[in-house]
Amino acid sequence: MVWCVGMPEKQAGKESTMRLNKVKRCVAACISALVMFTSTPSAIVRAEEYDDWKAEYVNSSNNEVSTYSINSNDNSVENDYIRIIGGTNFTFGTTGGDPELESDNYSRLLYGYPYGGTSYTTIQVDGVNTIFQPETMTVRDNSIICTDTIGDVIVTAYFNIVANQYTGREDAVEFSYSAENTGDKEHSIGVRIMFDTMLGSNDSAPFRVPGIGDVTGETDLTGDAIPEYWQAFDSLTNPSVISQGTLRAENITAPDRVRFTNWRMANSYSWDYSSAAGSYNGDSAVCLYWNPKAIAKGDTISCRTYYGLASMQRDNRPPLAVALSGTTKLEVTKDDSGAEIYSPNPFSVTAYVQNIGNGTAHNSSIQLVLPDGLHIAEGEENVSIGDIEPGSAQRQISWKVSADPCYTAEKKTYSVIVKADNTEDKVLERQIEIPAMKGSSIELQLDRSTITDGSNINLKFRLINISDTPIALNQLHPRYYYIDESPDAEKQFNSYCVNMDKPYEYLPGNTVSMTKHILDAQYTNATAYFEFAFNSDEKLQPGQEVYVNAGINNASWSRIVASNDYSAVGDDSPAAPDYVSWKYMPVYSSSDAKMPIWGNAPEPDTTGMKPDLLVELDPSAVGGKGYMNLNIRITNNGLLPIDLGQTEIKYYYTNDNGLEQSVAGSYIGGRINNNYIGITDKAIVNAVAMPQRMRYADTYVSVKFAQDTGILNFEDYIDLNIQVYNAGWAAGDYTLENDHSYRDDVTEQEPELQTFSSMARAAVINNCTVGMREAKNIVVDTRYTASGIREWIDIIFGRRPKYKPAYSAFKLGEGKVEEYNIGDYNAFCDRFENLFDGEKYNEYATGENITDNALNFTNDNLKAILESDILYVSGHGFDGGVIPIYRSAYDETNYKGAGVWSYDKILTTDRNMGRDFHRYGGEAVSEDNTFSLNMKDHVNDGVNENLKVIIAAACSQLSEQTENWGHFPQEPISESSLQRWIELMKSNKKLKCMLGYYGTAPSADNHWIHDDVVITDFLESTTSGNDQRNSIYNSWVKANTKKLDLRKFNVGLLVRPNYEKLSLGEVLSDDSEAKNDTIQYFKITNIIDVNNDYDIDELSTISGVQVAINEVDKYLTNNNLDINTSNVIRLSEVEKSVYNLKGDCIESNVSEYVFSFKTDDNTKPWDIYGQNVIREENALNIRYDVKSKEIQLMD
Structure with missing residues (x-):
């Protein structure tokens, strides 16, 4: 059988559960999707059955990871209208909802509210789809801020409750995502947001799309076909909830693609999929796509959309029910050239008509009536609807309307008139706010010479009507932006106003009032502003000016530093003793206007203004x-x-x-x-x-x-x-x-x-x-x-002290420089310092006896080991937890051919090992020359325990062997190396894990795979990320199998529970003492020899791997991988054992299998010192987890 190479379309199939941990992401798999479809009833004929199935499916998914609950305030924000709950699977619903609609209180807008949700977002990086799963989540005011890291792309999501242009209330949520490329190379980044819409109890409400009508089937829109908004409601006359998604608005980039679709399909595929156009949606969902774009180093891609409530003017009196919908307010923004424009403009107006009477409405029509300043941009003023049968589907009519610029804020009313030959005319009206554009209508001039630091601010400014039309004074709202040094202090204000058209005539004392406003965000040189208002509708005629003199002080008369206020500093130009045109005191047409009609408001301070x-x-x-x-x-x-x-x-x-x-x-x-x-x-x-x-x-x-x-x-x-x-x-x-x-x-x-x-x-x-x-x-x-x-x-x-992990490293070899080297010793020191910002603990923390035979190991070296964070020790190792420390010179006269080499000191797990040491028939080692790593041997001797990780590049350190191997005459040892290291870990409370070998280890000479390659690959792997793909366990396995593959792995890991899932940096920074009562031991064994190639079917005869064979075979088939199954290089198993602190094994089982397939027919095993070795570059490694049944491609 041959499969095709290629990343599957469902490469994030496991993501379809949406509740998997980060270690399960970015893997080319479709298992969960397959499980979902095989577990779905073959034919769901009733809505109740489907609802039950979906609820059961979601609940089973939520059991994996629970991101929130109904009673949690840590990941939700709400107001009187709505509540949004953040997380991987966000959800959204109402609290009080529309004040005019009682039926929408505490109703769902997305499925699952207020419990676990089914909506999620996909981030595509370089073609790989990853479910957005927050690593951090912050709730502040009306916002939920989440971050996730995907490789070197940092993704930030904002769920913000915002003002809704279509209702005039804060009942919409802004869903905003930004992805920053922090790496050194360009990345292709795209975003898909999937909303699993639900209105109250209706999971299949149709979408209402301007220009299209009711959408109940698969509909895919791109480019200009994407509307301003879409709406959803289940009934025109008695809606449970009316929702709206806004696709085009101020300061947002419309999605490249909008797909109204079926939730099961959208949920199963994290990006794209095939579905027949018009096929019935049923359980409705909407997918918004921002297509992948090339993002350079340091650049960011951003996208946002809005989803919330909608409002409509409605008249449900029979026979014709009529509703009218559209934005209630335009915003002023700028186009690419910097010119001011309205947004949205043109805007959509949608009317709905339905016959709820008993007879046919004949020759029906609808007319859009617009006031001056509004014009039809698309559609006809009068639209014929024809005959409308009673009980027939509602009719939807949409127009696009454009607004002319206004230089003072206005409210305009437009209406629709619905007619039929045999009914009374029906008129519905709706208002829209048109904000003032910044034009040549008003100018503010300020005398800056009166503004000084002191106990008060003296402001003298004048307003001049430079337009051709009168302007009412109550439409002018100047603002003075400032830094409030004493925010707790009450502000006092006095002023007078002079109308110069009536020379030097003072206006009434209450003509001008002032209010203080606190800025919710941080702005350049401003934390607050004073707003002046004219309490008069008297008109300022063209060319006429009005003067305002104002004094402001703190009630305590405390110092005011006006020279740092935005409206006083301006462009830092020197103050002249006269009135000058001053754009740093902007003028607004109303208190809630967003854009000034004169001047410039301070810009948001993106870096954050802070104290000094x-x-x-x-x-x-x-x-x-x-x-x-x-x-x-x-x-x-x-x-x-x-x-x-x-x-x-x-x-x-x-x-x-x-x-x-x-x-x-x-x-x-x-x-x-x-x-x-x-x-x-x-x-x-x-x-x-x-x-x-x-x-x-x-x-x-x-x-x-x-x-x-x-x-x-x-x-x-x-x-x-x-x-x-x-x-x-x-x-x-x-x-x-x-x-x-x-x-x-x-x-x-x-x-x-x-x-x-x-x-x-x-x-x-x-x-x-x-x-x-x-x-x-x-x-x-x-x-x-x-x-x-x-x-x-x-x-x-100030600068806090930084954590710098301290290391110790020793090469305790035979001292034969012509045969042995210190490549691994140097590699560890160099890579640990560079990758982990590590440093040598002290002058006694390193040493080797190869290059100059100068190592004299003492208690100072041992103390440095125990007080450092990590030890790397390389050399020969013996069973029983012993690493010999060779003499400073290789002594050939003592080499007897029976394994007694030139050593007289040992590094070991127990001080008693010296006198009991007969592993090779040698003499006992004195207590002074037995250097124990066990803290029980260092009571009251000034050693401060700190050692957290040991990496032993020495043979047999995790061996269970106690009997003679047959190479040399020896006495059986009382305890294996593994048992002795378990005992040491029991005593050393801060020691989290030991990485080593249970048999022959790689070596730093020319044999097999080099130790310098192993340690380099391990450190580079475990520092490259924070998810479980870069854990100590995975990195140790990969490092020992990456470049070359021995016939026997011999890799071992002794670790306290759960620390194997962490990266090395995370383990080293954990200074806590262990409290667990078990220790885990992992070892990898080849159960298929590299001497032979096996067909996958032949492997099924091996006990215990049949299920793994079946699942891997499915994986290869479903993912179209071009693998010839006659070329299985090896099959390896990872055995996990659990020991109690007495050293007794209380549990042992196979935890995973690793399949290696040869992908290059020219690949041949080659022989090094009697060992068959396969180059890993020519193999595809697939891991199968026995417990979770997960399948993962190894890096």
Whole structure:
């Protein structure tokens, strides 16, 4: 049998369950889809049966991964109208729904609400489809923000509750996705969003599409055929819910393709599939496609759409029921040339007509009536409907209407008139808001010379009507954008207004009012704005101007830094003592207008405006002889307030003596809230031992403050004088060069914080206090407000110490430089430092005895091993958990041909192994020369346990062998290597796993596969991602089989439960002590020899693999893989055993099979030192998991 090469269309078939873990993604498989179809009833004849089947199917899928529940607030946002629940399978429904429609309360808009959903999004990267599965999820205000990483593409999803142009309420959800290419090469990236629509209890409601009508069958639209929106409702006269998806609107790119389809098909295929046009949808769904595009390094592709409620004007009086739908508001945006346009424009108007009477309505028609400024762009004003039979399907009529530009905001009313020869005319009206475009209607001029820093703001501006038509004063709303240094302070305002058409005549005192508004987002040099309103409809005639003089101050008369306000700074040009045209005070036509009719609003600050703290340290005062004296000053150089009650200051250092630490705050105080006060009594000072050692830090001084301590405003500061000493004043000095916060030469740079631009902020402290220097390694963890008192935002100043895993590495070979090398030893050190930012633990942490025969292993080396994070040890190994340490020179006179080589020291699992060591008939090794890795042998000897991972490139370290192999005369050993390493892992609480061999290992010389290749491949694999494809287990298997394949694998992994699923970096950063009572052991064995090629059918005779054979055969067939099954190179099995802490095996079974198929007929096994070896590049490896029945192509 021969199959065809190619990635299957259903390559994400397993994704159709939508609840699988990330390790199961991006694999070319279709098993779940096949299971779904084979488990689906062959003929579902009743809706109830289908509903039951779907609910059962979804529930079974949800059992894999539960992303939310009805009672969870961690992944949902809601308001009075709707609720959206985020996750891999998002869902959506109403709370209160449309206030005018009682039937839609707490109703579904997507299937599954409020429980598990069936809608999902596919991200296609370079032709590979991946279900979007959030790694992180943040809920903030009305938004859910999720992120996922697919290779080097970072995908961010936003589910935002937004204002709905079609209802005038916040009852729509913006579904927005952005995919950023963070890699070094171009990627092709596309997006598909699939909505499993459901209206209340109706899972099959038809779609209503302008220009097309009711859509109940497979319909595929592209290009200009894609409408402005689609609607769905189950009844015109008595709808349970009315929903709408918006495809064309302001600031969104319409999808390249829209597919109204059947959910089962859309669910089973994560991207595209074949379905006959017009075939009945039944369980309806809609798929939106943004076709793959080439995205360069650093670029981003974005797409968004809206789905929510719809509103219609309805008249259900018989005989003709009529409904009218369309947007209620246009938005102002810009085209590609920068010119202002309306969006959507033209916009769609849709009318629905249905005969609910008892007789035929003859010669029916409908007329669209538009006011001035609106015009029909597509369609006819009068449309003949013809005779409408009672009970017949509703008729749908759509027009496209364009709007002329308006320079003041207006509301316009349009209507439809429905007529029939034998009925009364019926008229329905609907309003639409037309916002003002920025045109030459008004100009604002500002006298900037009156704006200074101080206790108040003096504003003098004038408005001039530069149009040809009068403008009502109450249609003019100037805004002054500013940074509020005191958001908690009440604002006071006084003003007067002069109408210059009546020379120097003051208008009534209440003509102008002012309101303060907090900005919800961050903007350049603005956290709030004052809006002025004219409480008069008096007209400002063409050429006429009106003057406004206003004074603004905080009720406490606290300092205002106006010179940093957006509306004062502008373009940083010098202020002139006269009125100048000033676009930095924009004018709006109404309070809720989005676009100004004059000037420019501040741009959103995409990098985020943040406070500007200066942290200083007096280095000369620190000392270190017996204690440290910390003199620290923290100054708020920015204009955003800092809440001391939410602040923690951290000074990181190394506890050089390992003694308990004490601290005392001698004095803490400064200028707070513009007052000079002491706050020592409000400070809580502690020395905190860090759970994980960092570079130059294992302890930090923590300073926190009581909640009512106060606010650091602009130019406020605090001084801290703190003493750090050993508890009880025990003797011991501090080495300052080891202290992160004292050092000033840290090379790792974190992104600089953006601070405010300044026109004339002379008071800012630009230089350090005398005798102090800036201390960027002291950390201030605090909160600031960018939007007044409504929201405080967390921020961290300073550079925290970084985790740098420490390694130890030793090459304990025979010392024969002409036969052995240190390639693997060098490869580990080099790759670990480069890939993991690792560093050698100390000067005793590395050594080898090959190149210069200079290694003299001592207790200092052993201590460095146990205190490092990871050990790589290479050399020869003996059964019983022994790695011999060879003498500094190879001694041929002692080589007796019986295996007693030149060693007199051993590295082992137990100090007693020295006297019991008779593995090769040699003499006992003295206790001084037996170096035990077991922490039970290091009680009270100053060794700080830290070792988490051991990689032993030495033979027999995970062997279960206790009897003589027959090579040399020997006594049986009492315990196998495996049992001894289990005992060691029991004692060493931080040790998570050991990677090694249970028989002959690869070697760094010219035999077989080189150890330097193995360790390089392992480190590169396990650092290349965070899902289970890059776990320690998978990476160790791949590394030992990637380049060449031995006749016997001999690969072993001893690991605490679940750590095998993590990457090496994740394991090393876990500083916790183990609490589990079992240890797992994995080993790989070839059960088919490479000497022979096997047909897949012949393998079925081998016990225990029949199911695997059948599933792999199906996989090859279903995925059209061009494999000749007569060329099975090997079949390997992975055996998983579980041991208790006594060393007893309590469970053992085969966990997976690995099939290797030869794909090149020219591939031949070749012989190296009697071992048949196959080049892996010419083999296709397929893994079959016995428990989950998953199939995966190996990298």
